[in-house]
Amino acid sequence: MSTEVNPIMNNLIEKMDIRLTYQRKIILNTLIENVGKHLSANEIYTLIKDKENIIGMATIYRTIDMLLKKGVVIKHDFGDSAAKYEIEIENTRNHHHLICKKCGKVIEASGLIKDDFYERLLEEKGFQCTDYKLKIFGYCDKCRVSAKAN
């Protein structure tokens, strides 16, 4: 049942030190069940509604906002209007995204950034990096053959 407090969630909640409401449990569970996926606020809303639980859209935005500030959720902006959210457990962190300009598919990748880049940023720019996002645009395997930007 969707409000069961599993170990992963327990862990998160402890870390965050927040008031645990029915709605937050459902939202967290939905995000956990979809680790690695990129969900829009509306997709989260629909997933929850499909389990016969209805919660307000505003609650979703407010909860996600809080989760973002707690660093539990990551926000993505791919080209398509609505922002996408993804829970960050262990190291879904700092992965990269290959975005196909033809079919829109998003593929994961990693290890493309120079290893010393945290240090270099701090030394050269005085910038303390906490997090980064690398989005790579181009054509996926399937689309490559027929592809030509319009």
Add this chain to the structure above:
Amino acid sequence: MSTEVNPIMNNLIEKMDIRLTYQRKIILNTLIENVGKHLSANEIYTLIKDKENIIGMATIYRTIDMLLKKGVVIKHDFGDSAAKYEIEIENTRNHHHLICKKCGKVIEASGLIKDDFYERLLEEKGFQCTDYKLKIFGYCDKCRVSAKAN
């Protein structure tokens, strides 16, 4: 005067093969005068209005859309609601952005990606990269001292 067709613009227009209207000239000129800056549609609108030329917001969006498809303009999504646009002359291409989570400042950087990454993507993933964006979040020099994510 803002609709003068300078060499840079001439070059762009030839490349694009489009119908050259008064509005497109102004928009292109505004973008050229602001190379390296990140302008929202509304900022472009205001800049043009300030020169005593009024053109429709819809025209700005439609023109930018076209310029995006022609590869003349880049679109950025930093955290703040409105998308930002920037003309791409020579190599404003593939630079990186350091985004301060405290004051919102955007600093440019480059050279943080492994040199062979185009080749690796193609070999390992069958993905043909045409373009990429690296956004790095953290704290700038000034904000670093007092910074602590809230």
Add this chain to the structure above:
DNA sequence: TTATGTGCAAAATGTTTGCTCCCCA
């Protein structure tokens, strides 16, 4: 001349906010 571009206003979309009532701690 005529296909294409423009302006305007209206609509669509995504997100935020005010306020009242509710419920976790």
Add this chain to the structure above:
DNA sequence: TGGGGAGCAAACATTTTGCACATAA
């Protein structure tokens, strides 16, 4: 039981669209 949280609807901001008119080629 008190203060933070939820729901609802309205507000907001940004972007898109339909249609009549204007204009570059």
